[in-house]
Structures are given as C-alpha cells and as structure tokens.
Amino acid sequence: MTDGLDRTVLYDLHVELGARMVPFAGYEMPVQYPMGVMQEHLWTREKAGLFDVSHMGQVILRPKSGDVADAALALETLVPVDLLGLAPGRQRYGFFTNDAGGILDDLMIANRGDHLFVVVNAACKAADLAHLRKHLPDGCEVVEVTDRALLALQGPAAEAALVGIAPDVAAMRFMDVIITDTIFGPLWVSRSGYTGEDGFEISVLSDQAEALARALLTHADVAPIGLGARDSLRLEAGLCLYGSDLDPATTPVEAALTWAIQKARRAGGDRAGGFPGADVVLRQLADGPDRLRIGLRPEGRAPMRAGTALFDAETGGSAIGHVTSGAFGPTIEAPMSMGYVSAPLATPGTPIWGEVRGKRLPATVTALPFRQATFKR
Amino acid sequence: MKFTEEHEWLRVEGDVVVVGITEHASEQLGDIVFVELPEEGMTVSKDDEVVVIESVKAASDILAPLDGEIVEVNDVLADNPAMVNDDPTGDGWFFKMKIEDMSVLDDMMDEAAYKKYIG
Incomplete structure (x- = not known):
C-alpha cells in the first residue's frame, strides 16, 4: 500500500x-x-x-421480519424512490437526500426477495453505512458485504x-x-x-x-x-458522477433526476414525501427549480471541463452557471459537457458561452444523453 | 534533433526551427483531442504559452522554447489532433519558428541527454 x-x-x-x-x-x-x-x-x-468496480460499496439491508416490504419502507425514509413498488428481481436507481433535499450519494437498489441489496459510491460508502445504521429502524439490519x-x-x-x-x-x-x-x-x-x-x-x-x-x-x-x-x-450516456455533477447542495430536481422519483413519493402519491428534504424536493417538483442540470455541446473541438464558467452572452451578460463534467466524447467525436444553468436557459438549443482560458467560446444546450443508450429492455 | 526539459523537440530545417513534443510527452498526455496553434507571424518570447493541447485527461500548455517569430503552423492538427500521438516527431509537429541566433540550440539536450533526462 x-x-x-x-x-x-x-x-x-x-x-x-x-x-x-x-x-x-x-x-x-x-x-x-x-x-x-x-x-x-x-x-x-x-x-x-x-x-x-470493487471499490464501490455493497450493502445488504435485511429485515428481521423476513418481509422485504419492511426493508423497502425503512429505506424509503432515506430515499425518494418507490421501493415498495420495486418487484423482486428488479433494481432501481435512487439517491440519499439530506434535510435540504441535497444529494448525499446516488445508489442502485435491488429487491432480492427477502432483502434489499444496494451498491453505493466508493467515496461515500463509509458515510452511507453510518447514515443507514443511524436512521434505519432496528428491524432492518445493515450488513456491509466485504x-x-x-x-x-x-x-x-x-x-x-x-x-x-x-x-x-x-x-x-x-x-x-x-x-x-x-x-x-x-x-x-x-x-x-x-x-x-x-x-x-x-x-x-x-x-x-x-x-x-x-x-x-x-x-x-x-x-x-x-x-x-x-x-x-x-x-x-448523460449519467451523473457523484461529487462532480451531484453533491449535497444539489437536489434531484435541479439535477434533472425527477424520473427516479416515482408517483408514489410525489404530492398526491400513496407515500408522498417522507424522506429527508421532502418539503424542498416536492416544492421544486411543483414550482420548478431555479437551476437545472443540462448537457452542453461546445462548438469546435476544445472541451469545456469541470469548473468552466458559463455566460448568456459572448461579451458582458451574466454568469449563469458552470460546467460540472467535461471531456471529449470518442463516440460522438466531439467535446461534451454537463453543467448547471439557471432554469430559463436550460432549454435544448439555447446558445450559451463557456469561458475557456480567458475566452468565451460558444456552446449549445443539448438534450441528454449525448449518445442513446443500447439497453436490452 | 534537440530537446527541452518541457519535452519539446527542435529540428533545424534550413533557416527555421521545427517544434513539436516528444513521444514520451505524447504518451504521458494520452490521446490528444484538441490543439490550439499560435498565429503565423507572431513574435514570441521563450516560455510564452504558444500552444494549448487538450488530451482525454487534461489541458496542457506548450511553451515557446526560444525567442523568435512563428513563421508557420501545422494546420492539419486542427482537424486531426490525433496526429500528435500517431507521429509526434514527424507529421505531428506544431510550428516552425525563426530565431536570431541558431547557436543557442547548441546548449540544448541532444537525444542521448534527453533519454537520460526522462530516465
């Protein structure tokens, strides 16, 4: 070592x-x-x-009752995802939220019949385990798979x-x-x-x-x-990297991850709210957030990397956000970035400018993903 | 061919010096996806940032190895930056510059010294 x-x-x-x-x-x-x-x-x-990807955390949530619904309901107190509706043998994407509705980590949650199996990010796994152990009821055992x-x-x-x-x-x-x-x-x-x-x-x-x-x-x-x-x-593929595109100051609504918050957890749903920061998240779902995660295609070949400041004009204008991930896309053969901008400028097709090495270079807000997924559905 | 500690190579062609980066540097940078070249006719001083390279990993600056004037740039790199990886000491050159006193090259590393430098 x-x-x-x-x-x-x-x-x-x-x-x-x-x-x-x-x-x-x-x-x-x-x-x-x-x-x-x-x-x-x-x-x-x-x-x-x-x-x-062995550095990632693998965790089993085992209900002492033997009924996976108990684990699902327990975990629903920490993630805004419909887990009671997750069928055995199926997996869902989700995230832990904090009291401000910000994202503590994103994770995969699987229903394995009599327990849940979750995979969390390497950098967050110690904190996630502590979070689970602190907040899940005694009836739900938290077992790190080592x-x-x-x-x-x-x-x-x-x-x-x-x-x-x-x-x-x-x-x-x-x-x-x-x-x-x-x-x-x-x-x-x-x-x-x-x-x-x-x-x-x-x-x-x-x-x-x-x-x-x-x-x-x-x-x-x-x-x-x-x-x-x-x-x-x-x-x-338009997927977020925790720590870059998602962080505790960013809500799932701002991060354009509302597709992962099923109806049951939204206002009017069977189990609306009931997760940390639900007031903030449900309010943003109703009213819209102030800023949104977007895809960005720079003109030319120069990548706009994480940290690049974004503007609404080539000269003057206002700072409207920044890039959180940026690289060259080998398959799309072009530079690509993700970032956050004020919501009115988040519509695909909107021209914006990124400041690279002191120059404002043109870019266009683009729908994500940059390349369509090829999942076997 | 002469070499700088910044991993550039310099080759005299008639009255100009051709400048590029070494194979070692191109390997360290990884796949190069963007090259921004200086303006032809620009007068530069040693250590001015004259070229920007973006690889899959990061952006890097290439410094002017000497005082002089940029007389030609390798425009091919704008559309085909991978040329720098494919042929760093040949077709992947960056620019040609005119310098006042060619004798300054004598003090630079030769290939044997550069190889020792990169260990």
Missing part, C-alpha cells in the same frame, strides 16, 4: 495487464491500460469492456461473453437482478451499468474474482477498461 490507499483484489491483475494505477476514492485503481482511454472507450461501445469484488462487463458483446459462465443471464432484461451459481461460485448479477451500453454488474466472491476476470478476458471481444474511459462513457 502507498499513502494508505486500499487495493482491490484485482490489483495484481491490473498491473500484469499494464494498467496505469492512480489514487481514486481511497483506492489504487487502473485509469487506463496500454490501449489508451480513447480506444478503450470505443472498444466498449463496439465489443465489451471489463471494469473493476467478501465480494464487483466487476462490470459492458458493451454489445457482454452477454455473449458472460453467458458461457452464467447461462441465466441471457434471459435478463435491463435492471433485472439474479443470483446464479457458476464455477466461480454464486454470482450476483444485475443487467445494468454506467456506460449507456447493455451489460452487467457482477458481484463475485473475492477469492474467485481474479479467476472470473481472467475467464472473461479470454473472450476475444473482452478487454480491460480503466476509469478514464469509464468517465467518458458515462458522460456520453
């Missing part, structure tokens, strides 16, 4: 594969392999990319690469979750990911993770992909 950084169980494999390792969320993680960020991105869109690694296999060839190991994945649709026995032990598989591609996230026992990764990598269409390409893939 260097500088107190953790390693995932795949560290040695990353090094063997020639990865450049960087500190990320307290872990030494592969930012790229010899293929390079651009080619890794394109490979994932055309074939399949294998990502080590004996499992997490892999993501993403791209059009993902199913073909995984089906030989886990035949049951062929029948899965987007956001399905299963537990399936394989020669690599029981795999917890969801058909989801963070790239906008069809694909899977696979929780595997730590002592089987390297063998599973090596088996997947023997498939001619599977290549290891680092965090660099993971970031450009998710940005093309």
